[in-house]
Amino acid sequence: MREIFQQDLEQVGNDLVLMAQKVRSAVTDATVALETGDLALAEQVIAKDREIDSLQDGLDAQCVTLLARQQPVATDLRVVVVGLRLSATLERMGDLARHVAEIARGRMPEQALPEQARGVFADMAAAVRTVADDVVALLEGHSLELAYRVMEDDERLDDLHKETFRLMLAPSADTSSLTPQELVDITLLGRYFERFGDHGVAVARRILFLVTGEEAVKSGIR
Amino acid sequence: MREIFQQDLEQVGNDLVLMAQKVRSAVTDATVALETGDLALAEQVIAKDREIDSLQDGLDAQCVTLLARQQPVATDLRVVVVGLRLSATLERMGDLARHVAEIARGRMPEQALPEQARGVFADMAAAVRTVADDVVALLEGHSLELAYRVMEDDERLDDLHKETFRLMLAPSADTSSLTPQELVDITLLGRYFERFGDHGVAVARRILFLVTGEEAVKSGIR
Numbered sequence: 001m002r003e004i005f006q007q008d009l010e011q012v013g014n015d016l017v018l019m020a021q022k023v024r025s026a027v028t029d030a031t032v033a034l035e036t037g038d039l040a041l042a043e044q045v046i047a048k049d050r051e052i053d054s055l056q057d058g059l060d061a062q063c064v065t066l067l068a069r070q071q072p073v074a075t076d077l078r079v080v081v082v083g084l085r086l087s088a089t090l091e092r093m094g095d096l097a098r099h100v101a102e103i104a105r106g107r108m109p110e111q112a113l114p115e116q117a118r119g120v121f122a123d124m125a126a127a128v129r130t131v132a133d134d135v136v137a138l139l140e141g142h143s144l145e146l147a148y149r150v151m152e153d154d155e156r157l158d159d160l161h162k163e164t165f166r167l168m169l170a171p172s173a174d175t176s177s178l179t180p181q182e183l184v185d186i187t188l189l190g191r192y193f194e195r196f197g198d199h200g201v202a203v204a205r206r207i208l209f210l211v212t213g214e215e216a217v218k219s220g221i222r
Numbered sequence: 223m224r225e226i227f228q229q230d231l232e233q234v235g236n237d238l239v240l241m242a243q244k245v246r247s248a249v250t251d252a253t254v255a256l257e258t259g260d261l262a263l264a265e266q267v268i269a270k271d272r273e274i275d276s277l278q279d280g281l282d283a284q285c286v287t288l289l290a291r292q293q294p295v296a297t298d299l300r301v302v303v304v305g306l307r308l309s310a311t312l313e314r315m316g317d318l319a320r321h322v323a324e325i326a327r328g329r330m331p332e333q334a335l336p337e338q339a340r341g342v343f344a345d346m347a348a349a350v351r352t353v354a355d356d357v358v359a360l361l362e363g364h365s366l367e368l369a370y371r372v373m374e375d376d377e378r379l380d381d382l383h384k385e386t387f388r389l390m391l392a393p394s395a396d397t398s399s400l401t402p403q404e405l406v407d408i409t410l411l412g413r414y415f416e417r418f419g420d421h422g423v424a425v426a427r428r429i430l431f432l433v434t435g436e437e438a439v440k441s442g443i444r
Contacts, residue, residue, distance in 0.1 A: 064299070064300075067303065078286075081289065084306065084307070085310070169403055169406065184387070184391065184405060187405070187409040188409060188413065191410065191413065
């Protein structure tokens with residue numbers, strides 16, 4: 001019985017890694033679709049979000065079953081509780097990648113982003129891809145060092161998010177040339193990327209809890 | 223022992239109701255602050271979000287302790303698992319109310335919303351206040367009928383959200399008079415209200431799970 005339980009716990013960990021890998025593919029492909037106007041790629045991200053959703057459903061059911069049948073305590077209990085919470089976080093990250101792909105698809109064959117916004121969004125895209133890589137690594141390795149770095153790195157995304165507002169609102173020639181559709185898209189895309197980063201921080205906080213049993217120092221992120 | 227456990231479970235339910243009541247106050251006050259430009263009220267919503275956050279922390283700790291010490295099964299287990307999930311959902315609803323208050327505060331002494339957007343946002347505000355009322359009632363009474371109605375009612379918020387885009391993007395005299403700041407604010411506020419409704423649906427789905435032990439039929443909302 002005990003051995004089966006350890007296998008079940010490992011399965012929770014493996015499923016989280018699998019979800020995180022799918023989220024990484026989704027957000028990578030979504031940012032590429034946004035930058036290149038690749039319709040097929042955008043469609044693929046949108047379609048594949050269901051795989052992430054159904055992984056979450058399976059993981060949640062598995063965690064509830066584990067709680068009911070095995071009544072885990074201590075570290076084992078933390079694995080299950082964190083599994084429940086992280087599955088929800090990863091599912092949201094998948095949704096956000098899908099939302100980016102939906103905006104990309106909605107403007108094709110044009111690119112959603114106007115010329116003057118492409119620089120900051122290239123930086124944001126690089127930052128969220130790093131977050132996605134880090135989340136996979138966090139779930140694979142449970143590194144505290146990496147967890148702290150992810151929390152710190154989030155400031156970069158927040159700064160870039162602020163830059164998108166400056167781009168839209170600063171009184172300059174650049175701004176006045178933005179159409180309402182472009183302003184709406186920049187606002188939503190900036191928000192999606194910023195939220196993706198927040199969820200990365202939430203993963204880092206959960207890993208800290210998993211490893212140490214302590215909640216991370218509050219940083220405005222849950 | 224058994225009796226103490228029932229008290230603990232009741233406490234989880236009571237804390238969820240308390241969180242939901244605070245969320246209802248927050249979103250009601252935030253929409254009033256948005257409509258009236260009441261700075262003190264906006265500040266209050268922003269400050270009080272911490273109370274919701276700390277209720278979440280307490281509730282989560284309580285649920286984990288219950289799982290560890292009491293090893294609940296069947297309905298009792300569902301109460302604890304749903305408690306963990308709903309505390310996160312309610313915390314996000316509080317954040318969204320805070321975000322609305324932050325936008326309201328940021329534009330004062332002006333009103334954030336331009337004249338031509340006030341009608342649709344008055345309707346959205348009424349809809350989210352209904353969601354907030356329903357969430358309190360759901361947590362108090364666990365009514366399946368109400369849970370289904372909340373899921374259906376969310377279409378109204380989605381329709382109003384689409385209307386905000388029409389308002390911004392339809393080629394008309396109204397649109398061209400919107401400033402970049404107004405376009406950004408309308409985009410974000412529409413998104414916040416729509417997400418608030420989504421979280422209301424998530425609460426309804428959790429209540430269905432709590433009462434029936436079955437996940438609600440998927441409706442794109444988790």
